[in-house]
Amino acid sequence: MTTTPPETTESTNSESNEDHSPVEMAVDQLERAAELLDVDQGMFERLKHPTTVYRVSLPVERDDGQTEVFTGYRAQHDDVRGPYKGGIRYAPGVTEDECIALSMWMTWKCAVMDLPFGGAKGGIVVDPDELTEKERERLTRRFAESLQGAIGPTKDIPAPDMGTDEQTMAWLMDACSMQEGETIPGVVTGKPTAIGGCPGREEAPGRGVAIIAREAAAYYDMPMDELSVAVQGYGSVGANAARLLDSWGANIVAVSDVNGAIYDPSGLQTMDIPTYDEQPGAVTAYDGGEIMPNAELLELDVDVLIPAAVGNVLTRENAADVSASLIVEGANGPTTTGAAEIFDQRNLPVIPDILANAGGVTVSYFEWLQHINRRSWPLERVRETLEDEMVDAWEQVARERDERELTWRDATYVVALSRVAEAKDLRGLWP
Ligand SMILES: NC(=O)C1=CN([C@@H]2O[C@H](COP(=O)(O)OP(=O)(O)OC[C@H]3O[C@@H](n4cnc5c(N)ncnc54)[C@H](OP(=O)(O)O)[C@@H]3O)[C@@H](O)[C@H]2O)C=CC1
Numbered sequence: 233m234t235t236t237p238p239e240t241t242e243s244t245n246s247e248s249n250e251d252h253s254p255v256e257m258a259v260d261q262l263e264r265a266a267e268l269l270d271v272d273q274g275m276f277e278r279l280k281h282p283t284t285v286y287r288v289s290l291p292v293e294r295d296d297g298q299t300e301v302f303t304g305y306r307a308q309h310d311d312v313r314g315p316y317k318g319g320i321r322y323a324p325g326v327t328e329d330e331c332i333a334l335s336m337w338m339t340w341k342c343a344v345m346d347l348p349f350g351g352a353k354g355g356i357v358v359d360p361d362e363l364t365e366k367e368r369e370r371l372t373r374r375f376a377e378s379l380q381g382a383i384g385p386t387k388d389i390p391a392p393d394m395g396t397d398e399q400t401m402a403w404l405m406d407a408c409s410m411q412e413g414e415t416i417p418g419v420v421t422g423k424p425t426a427i428g429g430c431p432g433r434e435e436a437p438g439r440g441v442a443i444i445a446r447e448a449a450a451y452y453d454m455p456m457d458e459l460s461v462a463v464q465g466y467g468s469v470g471a472n473a474a475r476l477l478d479s480w481g482a483n484i485v486a487v488s489d490v491n492g493a494i495y496d497p498s499g500l501q502t503m504d505i506p507t508y509d510e511q512p513g514a515v516t517a518y519d520g521g522e523i524m525p526n527a528e529l530l531e532l533d534v535d536v537l538i539p540a541a542v543g544n545v546l547t548r549e550n551a552a553d554v555s556a557s558l559i560v561e562g563a564n565g566p567t568t569t570g571a572a573e574i575f576d577q578r579n580l581p582v583i584p585d586i587l588a589n590a591g592g593v594t595v596s597y598f599e600w601l602q603h604i605n606r607r608s609w610p611l612e613r614v615r616e617t618l619e620d621e622m623v624d625a626w627e628q629v630a631r632e633r634d635e636r637e638l639t640w641r642d643a644t645y646v647v648a649l650s651r652v653a654e655a656k657d658l659r660g661l662w663p
């Protein structure tokens with residue numbers, strides 16, 4: 233177990249991190265908010281570091297009998313407002329540095345939504361598509377064993393992220409329950425509904441992105457039925473956001489997966505384009521529209537650009553060429569520090585990830601409450617409550633932005649950090 237952030241390492245999209253590691257990006261963002269709020273220097277120093285980082289070796293027997301050892305991480309950033317909370321990703325580019333940055337972003341995301349959680353994030357360095365289902369199950373169970381004592385319904389509650397899904401959460405829950413000798417549904421969120429999951433959790437991050445895009449478009453007087461939208465990434469977040477905006481009347485002109493984008497200025501039928509889960513690799517095989525590289529999608533002349541795939545895609549190199557009028561961050565950390573500076577200079581509004589994609593953790597919170605109350609919510613209640621919570625958070629951030637004349641990112645961080653700092657002051661944990 234380590235407790236300090238490492239030096240710069242590569243992030244999920246390592247080609248364009250402009251020498252800023254994810255942690256450095258996260259610290260830059262925190263520093264701006266700390267200055268605006270005049271936060272105590274010591275508290276700022278503390279919040280630059282995670283509380284704990286677990287690094288575990290995971291020996292797994294492959295189906296051919298060979299043993300392979302994978303590396304897993306769980307970074308726990310801060311729990312002053314409640315148990316650590318955050319997803320687990322399976323991806324070849326997972327690093328300790330990335331998990332730490334993502335855990336910091338979870339602290340702010342939970343705080344901006346006013347959820348009683350702190351921030352955590354974990355991952356395993358693995359391409360899940362290269363494992364069979366049985367191998368993925370063995371790997372997940374081994375990860376749960378290695379994190380015994382670190383995770384639990386009142387300590388740290390994992391959830392899905394890139395490369396993991398409700399089945400992964402079911403295995404994690406089962407492994408933790410076996411260790412404890414009793415069924416503990418609250419140890420993870422994003423489970424299948426048959427074992428205590430919340431209806432609507434899978435669609436929630438994308439639904440939240442769509443709600444925030446709708447509110448932001450209205451703020452800038454852009455009518456929904458005239459809105460052109462490009463979405464990078466057609467997985468859980470991107471496809472759900474695209475389809476919902478489409479159903480509200482927006483014109484989704486481009487979507488992409490890892491192989492590339494399809495573009496049709498007259499609008500794509502998003503319900504007809506299969507996501508990776510529905511049919512892997514189907515985006516660029518879709519009949520209709522022009523095929524283009526992901527990089528070109530990011531520069532399309534659209535009203536709204538939603539990067540919803542991986543981190544660090546908007547960089548100092550391409551920021552000047554982004555032609556959208558508004559960016560809504562669906563992915564975590566899609567905008568590098570260098571790109572953010574250029575967007576600020578250009579007065580191009582960027583609605584940050586910690587607000588825009590917070591729908592997932594918000595519905596995770598509903599799931600956690602259902603575990604405590606032993607009572608499930610119907611889908612309509614989930615959707616209505618999510619709508620209320622997202623709009624509430626949006627309005628608080630918009631007020632802060634307008635009153636202090638801040639960027640959207642700074643305003644969001646100010647709302648989040650002021651809640652975390654107040655909790656630390658009240659609990660007397662600081663200094
Ligand atoms: N799932 C969740 O609960 C939440 C996720 N997020 C964040 O949203 C982002 C996407 O997550 P999620 O939708 O769950 O992930 P998925 O794995 O479901 O989807 C990711 C999508 O991005 C595509 N993609 C992968 N790599 C690239 C690349 N280099 N360039 C372009 N497209 C690429 C994938 O293509 P292909 O299908 O071909 O692999 C897929 O369409 C991540 O940053 C995640 O952290 C944020 C909040 C909650």
Ligand SMILES: O=C(O)CCC(=O)C(=O)O
Nearest residue numbers: 318319391393592593596
């Ligand atoms: O639902 C959760 O607990 C976490 C979701 C997540 O990892 C994220 O919002 O980035």
